Amino acid sequence: MTTLQLQDLKKSFDDVVAVKGLDLVVEDGEFLVIVGPSGCGKSTTLRLLAGLERATDGRILMDGRDVTAVEPEERNVAMVFQNYALYPHMTGRRNITFGLRSAGDFTDEEIEQRLEQAAETLDITDLLDRKPKAMSGGERQRVALGRAIVRDPDAFLLDEPLSNLDAKLRIQMRAELTKLHDQLGTTTVYVTHDQTEAMTLGERVVVMRDGRIMQVAPPQELYDSPANRFVAEFIGDPAMNMLDVGLDGGRAVHDAFSIPLPVGERGGPGERPGSGRPFGGRRSAVLGIRPEDLSLTDRAADPAVEPFPATVEVTEPLGDSLLAHCSVGGSVVKIQAAPRTDVRPGDEIEVAYDPARLHLFDPETGKAFYHAEGALAAPAEVNRVGGD
Ligand code: ATP
Numbered sequence: 001m002t003t004l005q006l007q008d009l010k011k012s013f014d015d016v017v018a019v020k021g022l023d024l025v026v027e028d029g030e031f032l033v034i035v036g037p038s039g040c041g042k043s044t045t046l047r048l049l050a051g052l053e054r055a056t057d058g059r060i061l062m063d064g065r066d067v068t069a070v071e072p073e074e075r076n077v078a079m080v081f082q083n084y085a086l087y088p089h090m091t092g093r094r095n096i097t098f099g100l101r102s103a104g105d106f107t108d109e110e111i112e113q114r115l116e117q118a119a120e121t122l123d124i125t126d127l128l129d130r131k132p133k134a135m136s137g138g139e140r141q142r143v144a145l146g147r148a149i150v151r152d153p154d155a156f157l158l159d160e161p162l163s164n165l166d167a168k169l170r171i172q173m174r175a176e177l178t179k180l181h182d183q184l185g186t187t188t189v190y191v192t193h194d195q196t197e198a199m200t201l202g203e204r205v206v207v208m209r210d211g212r213i214m215q216v217a218p219p220q221e222l223y224d225s226p227a228n229r230f231v232a233e234f235i236g237d238p239a240m241n242m243l244d245v246g247l248d249g250g251r252a253v254h255d256a257f258s259i260p261l262p263v264g265e266r267g268g269p270g271e272r273p274g275s276g277r278p279f280g281g282r283r284s285a286v287l288g289i290r291p292e293d294l295s296l297t298d299r300a301a302d303p304a305v306e307p308f309p310a311t312v313e314v315t316e317p318l319g320d321s322l323l324a325h326c327s328v329g330g331s332v333v334k335i336q337a338a339p340r341t342d343v344r345p346g347d348e349i350e351v352a353y354d355p356a357r358l359h360l361f362d363p364e365t366g367k368a369f370y371h372a373e374g375a376l377a378a379p380a381e382v383n384r385v386g387g388d
Helices: 042-050 092-103 108-122 137-150 167-184 195-201 219-224 229-234 372-377
Strands: 004-013 016-026 031-035 057-062 077-080 155-159 187-192 204-209 212-217 241-248 251-253 258-260 284-289 294-297 308-317 322-328 331-337 348-353 359-361 368-371
Touching (some): 016 057, 016 212, 204 229, 229 359
Antiparallel strands (some): 294 348, 359 368
């Protein structure tokens, strides 16, 4: 049973403020991923949890106990690093058991038992007598995980553990990490800059930017209801299209189109129930549409959809889809079309959209104030964590 809690946690390095007041609870047994661009403070947050950095302000609690000033070796957490951090002169076996032996708390028999179990779980029995230079990157990372597992820690802290592996091995190891977590059920915090890794591994994902949390949510919720423009553009590849629009009579108005915004039963887009002010009185917005929610069409079947004209600029066949870069008035819009769609640069096309998948962001703050899907299901109340 291990719950981790960060309370207004801050960390400065001289004049660089790396972490700017984080509040976060990692539930017992949860697999939580922290994702964000380089320099956003992910690793510093993890190192604060491990005790490798001392907080400038705020508190860290483990199961309610204040560990902010507790030394790393007293925290019973195991950290796994991107560069494996194995001792080159030791075999896999010694690398895995070294920490247990030097702690002096275990009998030889216990150590052997733990080693055997970890080796079986990670399928590394035949690596135990090899030194790291005789192992592949994936094998080294498994041994590094073995070293973490044998300690039976209260929490695993993983810092970009798959970054040094090639793409195919990364995908394989992702699945193995999920399986391992299902098996062990240990509270895990995993740091990565890779949004696909975050989406596939995390039960919940924390998106960070510039030392702050922009949103915390399960992966699908981040994707479907981003709290702000930063999350909307960071999560998803190709990125969400963003278009400056005016708001007029329940429609999004661009120089090339005017499309109706779906309205829920309990009020207009962005309207707080009973306020009588559509869009909260806003006159302009940034309209967000994901490339896969747009399609190339002559006529859309859905009468609620009003297709708009575009000109194809560039096409990229991706095998399982075709990405068309199109100009729509003065804007460029990416459309993820069916594979082998017959379009060429210069073609004049009509673009349809999924009306339930439109998003509006405040042009000044970047905060989301309307997700069509939410507006159709309930009042337009969106997750309001963070801004842009
Ligand atoms: P990356 O993905 O590149 O590792 P990150 O999100 O993990 O980035 P951090 O390593 O936590 O980011 O760094 C956050 C900020 O703090 C950066 O501006 C970084 O330069 C700074 N920083 C981190 N460690 C130190 C240090 N020991 N001394 C000074 N500045 C530091």
